[in-house]
Amino acid sequence: MAMRRIAVAAALVALALSVPASLAQAPAPAATPSGPPNVTAVLEKGGQYTTFMRLMKETQQDTQLNSQLNSSFASNGGGYTVFAPTDNAFNNLKPGTLNSLTQQQQVALVQGHILPQYYTMESFQTASNPVRTQASGRDGPYTLNVTANTNNQLNVSTGVVEVTVNNALSTAKPLAVYSVDKVLLPEELFGAKAPAAAPTASEGKPKKGGSSDAASGPAGSDDAAPTDAASARAVGWTLAGLAALLGYLL
Numbered sequence: 001m002a003m004r005r006i007a008v009a010a011a012l013v014a015l016a017l018s019v020p021a022s023l024a025q026a027p028a029p030a031a032t033p034s035g036p037p038n039v040t041a042v043l044e045k046g047g048q049y050t051t052f053m054r055l056m057k058e059t060q061q062d063t064q065l066n067s068q069l070n071s072s073f074a075s076n077g078g079g080y081t082v083f084a085p086t087d088n089a090f091n092n093l094k095p096g097t098l099n100s101l102t103q104q105q106q107v108a109l110v111q112g113h114i115l116p117q118y119y120t121m122e123s124f125q126t127a128s129n130p131v132r133t134q135a136s137g138r139d140g141p142y143t144l145n146v147t148a149n150t151n152n153q154l155n156v157s158t159g160v161v162e163v164t165v166n167n168a169l170s171t172a173k174p175l176a177v178y179s180v181d182k183v184l185l186p187e188e189l190f191g192a193k194a195p196a197a198a199p200t201a202s203e204g205k206p207k208k209g210g211s212s213d214a215a216s217g218p219a220g221s222d223d224a225a226p227t228d229a230a231s232a233r234a235v236g237w238t239l240a241g242l243a244a245l246l247g248y249l250l
């Protein structure tokens with residue numbers, strides 16, 4: 001029985017491969033949209049996020065998030081939400097704020113602006129606080145509190161900084177990007193419990209902010225390095241395809 005289904009599946013695959021190009025180009029029923037979103041392109045288009053883009057690049061969170069978005073897109077997963085501070089927001093920080101952070105802390109700062117879930121303005125209304133971010137430290141994930149009302153007004157608080165979201169740069173699933181005019185300084189780095197001047201790195205090795213060799217291991221809690229993600233993605237595609245085919249046949 002199973003063998004016959006597999007034979008049927010193989011026949012269908014062969015048939016599908018032989019579909020003439022003209023037919024294959026017909027509007028695909030419920031097929032995948034154009035492609036995975038690209039957070040860099042969204043920010044670039046926004047025009048006033050150059051500092052955040054630079055930070056994302058320096059901490060390799062742009063390629064990391066794009067890779068995660070790729071997987072999310074492929075698997076129709078939960079998606080991501082980014083709070084993107086404007087250049088003005090960074091200009092309003094106390095001078096030296098970014099440079100006072102170690103590379104690892106800069107990674108956490110960026111990840112603290114990214115939620116591993118896709119939120120529309122409406123779905124923020126039912127989100128339960130605190131909402132976790134991609135950043136995490138010794139005490140677990142960094143979190144944000146969100147307060148939304150039915151007029152699409154949304155406030156976001158880290159405990160140190162509170163900001164009202166003014167507009168969305170993207171709401172195309174699986175990526176929502178909202179503009180904020182303050183940098184979301186995490187309580188873990190800037191609050192009362194923040195480490196004094198010392199970095200949180202357990203080795204206690206002093207590091208200069210922005211040094212490039214520190215970039216390799218800072219995001220130790222991340223679930224997948226980009227290369228692993230690529231192969232996981234390939235397997236995901238294949239499994240998703242097989243599952244869809246079997247689901248159709250059985």
Ligand SMILES: *[C@@H]1O[C@H](CO)[C@@H](O)[C@H](O)[C@H]1NC(C)=O
Nearest residue numbers: 037038039040041042044066
């Ligand atoms: C994302 O967009 C940026 C800016 O447009 C571009 O340089 C980059 O190659 C894109 N990345 C991918 C994976 O398409």
Ligand SMILES: *[C@@H]1O[C@H](CO)[C@@H](O)[C@H](O)[C@H]1NC(C)=O
Nearest residue numbers: 036063066067068070074233
């Ligand atoms: C996304 O996945 C496709 C193949 O599934 C790959 O060609 C592309 O390079 C990936 N992009 C990123 C940013 O990982």
Ligand SMILES: *[C@@H]1O[C@H](CO)[C@@H](O)[C@H](O)[C@H]1NC(C)=O
Nearest residue numbers: 147148149153154155163164
């Ligand atoms: C957001 O914060 C502003 C200023 O503190 C306040 O007036 C407003 O009511 C808040 N909105 C929500 C939805 O909490």
Ligand SMILES: *[C@@H]1O[C@H](CO)[C@@H](O)[C@H](O)[C@H]1NC(C)=O
Nearest residue numbers: 129130144145157158159160
């Ligand atoms: C966030 O919300 C939780 C749950 O309502 C609350 O316990 C916590 O004190 C809030 N934190 C901040 C920083 O507002």
